[in-house]
Amino acid sequence: MRFLIPAALLVVLLVFLGIGLTRDPREVPSPLVGKPAPAFDLALLGEPQRYTQDDLKGRPVLVNFWASWCAGCRVEHPLLVKLAGEGVEIIGMDYKDTDEAARQWLQRHGNPYRRVVLDAQGTAGLDWGVYGVPETFVLDANGTIVYKQIGPMTEQAWTEKIRPLLQGQKS
């Protein structure tokens, strides 16, 4: 009886510590989930018109912040190419990059993006709360952010989190 209370406290503490071990401190929950996509008005790679948050509405899309200098973007790239092949619309936000480097990178590794938005100064990245590429936002047809993937997109995140969110939405 004497040792029951400390033992119980220890068990509670261990459970909390155990939960802590399974969590990634780099994944900061985004306050933008559930909110409309932040405004931007930027140029496109290889196209004359400009692109704004309104162009993201009308169908579910993935908005993928990437850069040619980003190692994690290489990791997720084959998966993005595969998803694009399956008909998923991905808009690339080329974060703090140059047109030329982006073009060469896409030529070498393949282009999964329906459009590539040039965020050369990282201003859109700032408004979207991006703190390290790659980051991928999932938008529903109303242009509302429903999920944020921090770090490279993974098969697991796609099948377990993102695809179920997009199902039931018309594409």
Added chain:
Amino acid sequence: MSPRHWALTLLLALPMLAAAQPPAEEPPLTVQATLDAGQQERYRRLIHELRCLVCQNQTIADSNAPLAQDLRSQVERQIAEGRSDDDIRHYMTARYGDFVLYKPPVQRNTVFLWVGPFLLLLGALAIALRQLLRRRDTAAITPAAAPDPQALQKLLDEDRP
């Protein structure tokens, strides 16, 4: 205090030395705007209470990560534009969440964070008080009973090989 106690005390005091180290050099102002002395003071205070999300355990004042530089110039620009400290904090939390603030706000999901330590302290004090009272009571009530010589002898005999 014995030498061992002294050594232990010094050991425990070591982290305080680390905390007492002079702060790292201030990052310079970067935006082409002139802040007056009061505004520069606000800039310094704000960049010390905002977290760099890339490095996580540094403020944006301490970090040289590109994101920290961006956030610093953002703070500077907004001060120059006449925004209040609360406006700037709101700008940051709207994008990065409360995590960006080194000092978390008191709200429903952080109440335990704020009052928890005091609850623990109260609990510890209560336990200590109870132990002290109990010890005093037992000392006052039970006089040292005279040992039973026969039992003692028995114990000694058991020890003998």
